[in-house]
Each structure stands twice: as C-alpha cells, then as structure tokens.
Amino acid sequence: EDTQDPDLGRDFDVIVVGAGMAGVTATRELRAKGKRVLLLEARNRVGGRTWTDTWNGHMIERGGTWVDRLQPHVWRELNRYELPIMADAGPTRAFMPTIGGFGEYDPSVAYVRQKELFTRFFDRSTEIFPEPFNPLKRRDLVAQFDGFSLRDRLNQMALRPEDEILLTSWTSLYGGTSERGALTLIQQWWALSGGTFEGFHGVNTYRPAKGTVSILNAMLAEAKPVLKLNSPVKSVVQNANKVTVTTRAGEAFTAPEVIMATPVNVWRTISFSPALPAAHQEATTTGVGVPHEKKLWIDLSNPTDRFVAEAPEGLGYPICFMGRFNDNQPVVAFSVDSTFDTTDGNAVERAVQKVIPGAKMRDYTAANWHVDPFSLGAGAYRQPNQLIRLHAKLQQPHGRVKFAGADIANGWNGYIDGAIEDGLRVAGSPTLSGPAAAAASAEERIVVPAVNRELYRGLGIR
Numbered sequence: 110e111d112t113q114d115p116d117l118g119r120d121f122d123v124i125v126v127g128a129g130m131a132g133v134t135a136t137r138e139l140r141a142k143g144k145r146v147l148l149l150e151a152r153n154r155v156g157g158r159t160w161t162d163t164w165n166g167h168m169i170e171r172g173g174t175w176v177d178r179l180q181p182h183v184w185r186e187l188n189r190y191e192l193p194i195m196a197d198a199g200p201t202r203a204f205m206p207t208i209g210g211f212g213e214y215d216p217s218v219a220y221v222r223q224k225e226l227f228t229r230f231f232d233r234s235t236e237i238f239p240e241p242f243n244p245l246k247r248r249d250l251v252a253q254f255d256g257f258s259l260r261d262r263l264n265q266m267a268l269r270p271e272d273e274i275l276l277t278s279w280t281s282l283y284g285g286t287s288e289r290g291a292l293t294l295i296q297q298w299w300a301l302s303g304g305t306f307e308g309f310h311g312v313n314t315y316r317p318a319k320g321t322v323s324i325l326n327a328m329l330a331e332a333k334p335v336l337k338l339n340s341p342v343k344s345v346v347q348n349a350n351k352v353t354v355t356t357r358a359g360e361a362f363t364a365p366e367v368i369m370a371t372p373v374n375v376w377r378t379i380s381f382s383p384a385l386p387a388a389h390q391e392a393t394t395t396g397v398g399v400p401h402e403k404k405l406w407i408d409l410s411n412p413t414d415r416f417v418a419e420a421p422e423g424l425g426y427p428i429c430f431m432g433r434f435n436d437n438q439p440v441v442a443f444s445v446d447s448t449f450d451t452t453d454g455n456a457v458e459r460a461v462q463k464v465i466p467g468a469k470m471r472d473y474t475a476a477n478w479h480v481d482p483f484s485l486g487a488g489a490y491r492q493p494n495q496l497i498r499l500h501a502k503l504q505q506p507h508g509r510v511k512f513a514g515a516d517i518a519n520g521w522n523g524y525i526d527g528a529i530e531d532g533l534r535v536a537g538s539p540t541l542s543g544p545a546a547a548a549a550s551a552e553e554r555i556v557v558p559a560v561n562r563e564l565y566r567g568l569g570i571r
C-alpha cells in the first residue's frame with residue numbers, strides 16, 4: 110500500500126531491507142524525521158523471526174513471543190501504543206531431568222536446586238557486565254571469558270551429573286549446543302535481568318495479548334512507509350552518490366542510504382558491491398542465529414493440564430524444552446537437534462513420548478527457522494570470541510549501507526528488545542540504558558497482570 114506520495118517512484122531517502130522488529134523500528138524513526146522510506150520485505154508478511162499466526166483456531170507465535178519490563182525498548186513500545194499484555198498462567202507440574210529419567214515436581218519446589226546452580230553458573234556476570242547495555246564496558250574482563258563456551262563453563266564447575274543435567278536444557282537451547290554458544294552472551298542476559306534467577310527466567314512470562322504483530326502494526330500505522338512485501342533483495346550496489354537495491358524480480362530502487370535489517374545469516378545470500386567488510390563476511394559465514402532451532406505447537410489429548418518439561422542435552426531427547434503454559438492452549442516445544450525431522454509426525458510424537466511416556470498427539474505444526482531462507486537460523490546467539498572480535502565492527506556502516514538487527518544489538522542481543530534497540534540506533538535515535546532504561550521499564554500505561562516472581566518464570570496468578 111503506497112501511503113507516501115505516489116510520485117516517489119523508485120528513488121527514496123532511505124531504503125530499509127527487512128520488515129522485522131528492527132527494520133520496522135528504524136522505518137518509524139526515519140519517517141518521524143521526515144524521510145521518504147521504502148521498506149522492502151522478502152516474505153508475504155512483516156515480523157521476520159516473530160510470526161503471529163493462527164493454527165487450529167489458536168493464535169500462536171511461531172517465533173519470538175515473550176517480552177518483559179526488564180526489556181525497556183519493547184516495554185516502551187507496548188506502553189506507547191497501549192498494547193495489552195497477558196501473563197502465562199504457568200505450569201502446575203514440572204518434569205525435571207534426573208539420572209533415572211524425569212522427576213515430577215510442584216513448580217514451586219522444582220527450581221530450588223536449579224536456582225542454586227544457575228546462580229553459581231553466572232558467578233561474576235554482573236561484574237563483567239556492569240553496564241549491561243554496553244557489553245564492552247569492561248573489555249578487560251570480557252576478554253578473560255569471551256573464549257569460553259557454555260560447555261567450558263559447565264566443565265569448569267565440575268558438577269555432579271545429577272546437577273549438570275538440570276542446566277543443559279537451557280545451555281543447549283540458548284547456545285544451539287552448549288559447545289557452540291558463548292558464555293559471555295548468557296552472562297550479559299543475566300546482568301540485564303538484574304543478576305537474579307527470578308529475573309532471568311521471569312523475562313519469559315508476559316506476551317503481547319494481540320500477538321507480537323500488534324507492535325509492528327502499531328509502528329507501521331504511525332510511520333506509513335512505502336512497504337513492499339514479497340520483494341526479496343538480491344543485490345546492493347553502491348557508488349559514490351547512491352545505492353541501488355535490486356529485488357529478485359528485477360525491480361531496482363535507489364537511495365543515498367540503505368539499512369540492511371535482515372538477519373546476519375542472510376547477508377551471505379545477497380550480493381554486495383563493493384563486497385562486505387571482513388568482519389561482516391566472517392559473521393555471516395560462521396553464523397550467529399541458533400542453528401537447527403525448531404519451534405513446535407503440539408495438540409496433545411494427553412496430558413491436557415499445564416506442565417513444563419526440561420530435557421538434558423546429549424541423552425537423546427530431540428525436544429529440549431516443552432510445556433503448556435495456558436489452559437486450552439496447545440503445547441509449545443523447542444528443539445535444537447539437527448537430526449530431528451519435524452516433517453515426520455511419528456518422529457514428533459516419539460519425541461514427545463520420550464519426555465512424557467504415554468503422551469498422545471492429535472496434531473502439530475512446526476517452524477524450522479534454520480531452513481527458512483529469510484532467517485537461516487533462529488534467534489541470535491554468539492559463539493566464543495565473537496563479542497570481542499566482531500561485535501563493534503558489525504555495527505559500523507559499509508559506505509552508504511548500514512546494518513541493524515537483534516543479531517548485532519548492544520543490549521538484549523537475540524531478543525525482540527534488541528531488535529528494537531538496534532532499529533533506534535541505526536536510525537540515529539537514542540537507545541535506552543541506565544536511568545533512561547529504568548524509567549522506560551517503570552512505565553505503566555498498560556495493565557500489567559500480577560505474577561509471583563518468587564516462582565519459576567514468574568507464574569501468573571489466576
């Protein structure tokens with residue numbers, strides 16, 4: 110829908126490539142500054158790695174879901190547009206790994222031991238990230254830990270097996286594998302969460318009641334850019350005066366400035382002239398998005414109650430995390446297992462039954478973010494040494510081409526909040542940290558359902 114001047118034609122002030130949270134935020138900011146903006150999106154929808162969809166009559170999020178007041182950029186947007194949020198009701202049963210299989214617990218007691226272990230795991234995190242929106246503030250300390258994988262940290266702790274398996278559902282899910290993921294990113298998230306277990310897990314409690322897409326729709330309604338869907342960009346060619354962006358269909362547009370708000374992993378599928386700088390090439394080749402991540406929505410006829418299950422890494426569980434968080438909603442499950450074929454319904458049911466023997470599946474749907482050509486991975490998760498080697502460089506422009514996204518954000522890297530933060534940054538708008546972040550987190554123009562932060566994930570009180 111062309112809501113800007115229809116005579117704009119093919120020449121714009123700025124072309125933004127990618128209508129995820131970062132690209133849409135940058136677009137809104139640039140429109141507020143009076144720029145003529147073309148927003149080019151490859152898919153037939155906005156949202157990218159957030160995707161509010163309908164399945165069997167349920168509203169589901171196939172990608173990013175949870176938001177929290179500790180995430181000031183997204184919190185400010187929810188308040189700005191007065192978008193309602195809901196709290197998950199939370200599980201009534203927790204299945205936690207034990208050496209002999211799974212133990213079933215009351216959620217209020219299931220996490221006592223895990224809290225102790227997490228707190229030890231994160232040890233010096235708030236010292237390493239004293240200003241968590243400025244990850245290189247203590248570059249000297251970061252340098253001591255940046256080479257560590259999550260697995261290195263687990264090994265260093267020399268845990269008893271019955272304790273280690275309480276952590277590896279999380280280290281595998283976040284890192285893709287514990288070997289692949291960098292310790293420093295999860296340490297930074299811990300610092301962003303206030304350095305507590307309740308904060309760290311609590312950020313997965315609230316969700317936009319009308320879907321993550323409600324944030325994007327509100328921004329787009331305000332910005333009214335020229336938005337072209339179904340327009341995958343094939344090449345980005347710059348000369349001294351302008352940049353020409355060409356879609357796979359051969360449509361060409363020009364602007365003096367281009368913002369690449371696609372996932373880092375997708376850069377390698379786009380032809381840049383001149384070629385990308387070395388750091389950008391390294392990042393897109395080695396990858397930052399969690400590989401092989403699949404998110405499934407599963408309709409189980411048994412069990413039908415609210416539960417959560419965490420499966421350890423390396424013991425043959427294709428699903429590492431699974432739960433029903435609200436009554437009468439399908440079960441959500443995550444997998445980072447490269448061998449798990451989610452097109453095979455029998456394999457999916459077997460994977461569920463590995464965690465809950467006797468479970469019965471009626472139907473399921475899966476999003477495989479790794480094979481999706483416009484994400485080539487799930488949420489970002491850095492690998493060891495990428496923070497010091499690459500982070501600052503990836504935010505640098507390449508001539509007239511700038512880069513944005515959750516994958517390269519300063520604060521909540523890999524989250525919706527990071528995408529919004531980085532959209533602000535690339536558009537030259539202030540980002541939030543310190544007292545400004547605290548003020549945004551304190552905003553209460555929306556109703557915030559009460560939750561009990563003493564309980565795992567801040568269970569909703571119903």
Ligand SMILES: Cc1cc2nc3c(=O)[nH]c(=O)nc-3n(C[C@H](O)[C@H](O)[C@H](O)COP(=O)(O)OP(=O)(O)OC[C@H]3O[C@@H](n4cnc5c(N)ncnc54)[C@H](O)[C@@H]3O)c2cc1C
Nearest residue numbers: 127129130131151157158173174175342514515523525528
């Ligand atoms: C399964 C899953 C669960 C998650 N859970 C959470 C969560 O609970 N909370 C949270 O905060 N975050 C979560 N995340 C992370 C969060 O969704 C992302 O970090 C964030 O949405 C990324 O936003 P972005 O704008 O940086 O990138 P994207 O959302 O990937 O946007 C990039 C856009 O670029 C487009 N594009 C790609 N290639 C081209 C091309 N060649 N031409 C034109 N356009 C192109 C894409 O289609 C896309 O729309 C999750 C992610 C996944 C995958």
